[in-house]
Amino acid sequence: MPASPQILELRSRLLGALRAFFAARGFVEIDPPVLVRAPAPEPHIDAVPVRGGWLRTSPELHMKRLLARGLPRIYSIGPCFRAGERTARHREEFCLLEWYRADADYRDLMLDVELLLRQAAQAAIGGEVFRYQGRGVDLGIVERRTVREALATEAGIADPDSLDDDRWSVAIGTQVEPKLGRGRLTILADYPISQGGLARRHPDDPHTVERFEAYVEGIELANGWSELTDPAEQRARFERDRARRAVMGKDDYPLDEEFLTELSKVGRAAGIALGVDRLVMLLADRAEMGDVLAFDERD
């Protein structure tokens, strides 16, 4: 059912808190294009085609180009679109918050997430201790785990690199995710490079990338990483993922050459995306995304 007036008020307070958080830290709000000509080629994220291109699946490529142009702290809040996605926690159209920091890495973003979630909860529901689906949650409790440790502990899988795409999805989706963020915020960090997307390689472990996700009560709220800024490696990963898409018979997206050109001017940087609708679900104690949307168009 569509969101109640109370949930829409909560959602509005939350959006205000997010903007206040970034304004207080000197971030500039950006409205990147929604209609794009070259979505990032990710194996399992499909863009909605429209005349002249596709709807953005994330503002990531444009945001990084702005980092290259000398804006060191930027954020964006707005709709993104992913074709065919619909579960209790997915919609084809959803609201995504992204923020980027120059001269930072994924550890800086972990701190941002911790602070942001606590301030958002304060503003939206008056405190960082609350109940979600009958369980107590305290956002002041933060734990950090690595993908390697969590897969070993929760799924008995010793070597994350040995997993093919399908086994990775099922292990993470059914055995690991439900155990994360129980009563707290869990930061799951250091992903295998096959799940690395646009993240920088870990300096101490070439098989992993500096990527993390933030979970509360099994809900994946945010996904961030230290940015890969080497245009050659970025091009190679784009080509790898285009090839994976081709094998699956999916749409081919043109390479974003402007992005690849400007990427060389991005120094050390980190960026993150946070699902605003999911954060509303968590704070409004809802298990279905449709319950926190003013209009759920396909219903």
Place this chain on the structure above:
Amino acid sequence: MYETSDIRKGLKVTMDGKPFIVVDFQHVKPGKGRAFTRTKLKNLISGAVLERTFFTGDKLESAELEEHTMQYLYPEGDKFVFMNTENYEQVTLDGEQVGDAKDFLLDNLEVQVLFYEGRPISITLPTFVEMQITHCEPGIRGDTASGTTKPATLSTGRAIQVPLFVEDGEWVRIDTRNGDYVERVKR
């Protein structure tokens, strides 16, 4: 053929040549990983429930299933004969296909018979049936409130629990989903 996005409770599919019905499902999409759907599927012939995971892009074969209203006619050895009330065609189901429903099969009872690829595979009873008590201890008059029950036997031999005031030879309404007594009926 169905896509994984078509999966919902009650969807009927064919796997390994057998018909299944989706009894539970969950769409999952972890992080940037491949989406999949966990399902619990009930074999419509054996009743066995199994779990199966389908990935986005997997196809599920639909199951050609039809349901017809049929009237129960008579037993034939250890089998049961039913008649289509529209075209008077008769079909025979064996004891395994009828299962526990045999305890509530009265002559002329109308049931739903499920056909898979033209062959009958199972029946669904009406939720409530009226049946006669053929044996129970004498009733205790006036005791309509104590909640105490006693055993009774139906005309098909099925044993049920009834309130103390129910008499031998009376008709009662039974919930066929669990075999529970509902109320007395006048016949």
